[in-house]
Amino acid sequence: MQTYPFIEVQQKEHSFKLVSLPAGLLTRISYASVRRKDQEEGAVQRVLNNSRIAGIKDFALRMGDFPASIVLNWIGGRMTVNNGQVEISDIPKSAQIIDGQHRVAGLKAAIEEDPSVADYQIPVAIYENLDTAHSARIFISINTEQRPAPKSLVFDLYGVTASDLMDPAAIRANDIVSHLSAEGQPYNRWIKLPNQERQRGGIALSTAVNAIKPLVDSKGQLEQIGATELEIQKIIFSNFFSAIMDKYGHNWDDRANAFIYASGFIGAIEFFRSHMFDYCKSQSSFETSTIIDALSMDETSLILQEDVKGLGGSEAANAVRDRLISSFKPISASQGFKL
Known part of the structure; x- marks a missing residue:
């Protein structure tokens, strides 16, 4: 003793x-x-x-x-x-x-x-x-x-770059996903946390974080336009998914919606990386209305989970991405950068 x-x-x-x-x-x-x-x-x-x-x-x-x-x-x-x-x-x-x-x-x-x-x-x-x-x-x-401040905010305030101890991009992506799952956001109730009770539909936290992480990395696309602050990045992703949600209306939370599954989320992020990012950059606008206007989708062309049923993980995500590309109808450039 x-x-x-x-x-x-x-x-x-x-x-x-x-x-x-x-x-x-x-x-x-x-x-x-x-x-x-x-x-x-x-x-x-x-x-x-x-x-x-x-x-x-x-x-x-x-x-x-x-x-x-x-x-x-x-x-x-x-x-x-x-x-x-x-x-x-x-x-x-x-x-x-x-x-x-x-x-x-x-x-x-x-x-x-x-x-x-x-x-x-x-x-x-x-x-x-x-x-x-x-x-x-x-x-x-x-x-x-007694919740702490978002960890990525610590990087913003103090310039902590101890990459040997933690992964700043993963922490930043985690904060963004947490925002997307908050009340009033597109993925409220659809981000699955560790040890959470199983449910049909939803995206695992790790899946969402890994999808977003390359975009918010120190050499990612968002840094190319100077969008390095957490609050700005949260707005960009919220606007993007809110635009897709707008196309679905009251059907967004329907379990038939492909975007409330992992393949839909990953496919949407891949579409953002390959097409929507450059378009919004050329328009100097990441506003929800800008993204809505560039997507030609109606009730007859919504992407449903049954459309990717039977496909493997990456194959299903690619199918969602390709469907979004086919719905992508860019318009001419505008003036002024907007969020």
């Missing part, structure tokens, strides 16, 4: 102990109790995402900066405190993870590859014996009210 100095923090109904623990000890004593899977008090976690764990493992091996606290719910009996020190026994499953399960899993994977990671000091906030309701309230507070 080891003792560690701590700070007692009181916040309204609850208090917690803020303590620094070695990563090795943290990964041994803590565990994730999954909502609707583990039948115990305090079960609020989601199913682990293996890709996130791999990313955190790599980050831990390269850098190891973890300034944000892991939040635990201590269930291993009453904690013993003496002279500003708290006793922490090295006993498995002494504490449920309220927030930080992917960081803990990533650290554990990193320790398996490099045992020295076990000595990393990790800040930990420890609550004691919370029930499910109170654990859920803390979890919700952290994951909704």
Whole structure:
């Protein structure tokens, strides 16, 4: 048993102990109790995402900066405190993870590859014996009210270009896809997140991000016209898909619509890259009306999922792209750049 100095923090109904623990000890004593899977008090976690764990493992091996606290719910009996020190026994499953399960899993994977990671000091906030309701309230507070700013905005503000640690283009594309899936946007409810309940239709987050990523890369097409800011890029993609949505009207959310599937989304982005981008550039306008006017589509020529049924992934996306190209009716150039 080891003792560690701590700070007692009181916040309204609850208090917690803020303590620094070695990563090795943290990964041994803590565990994730999954909502609707583990039948115990305090079960609020989601199913682990293996890709996130791999990313955190790599980050831990390269850098190891973890300034944000892991939040635990201590269930291993009453904690013993003496002279500003708290006793922490090295006993498995002494504490449920309220927030930080992917960081803990990533650290554990990193320790398996490099045992020295076990000595990393990790800040930990420890609550004691919370029930499910109170654990859920803390979890919700952290994951909704305390959301960070879009990661790509950090690149805009601080010029962070640590490409060895993260992929700025993927982060930017992720922020754009998140915008497209927001309330009032074309893909609201149609972007499928990891561990989300299965549904017919929709585009996996990773699929949408990978489709957009080349366009927002440092040498991508949007940089060619100086459209490097997140807000401008969000408007461009929103306008493009809103124009296609306009052609479908009330049928947009119908599961027969090819554009609410992966092949439709990818095919649309390929059409944007190969034809619509240069056209909008020549028109000095990426407005929704400009794109609508360049697409000759009516109810008899809408692209439906049944039109690409039976085709492979890339073949189906190419079929959607080709149908959009056949509907593309550019008009003469106009004056002034507009969004």
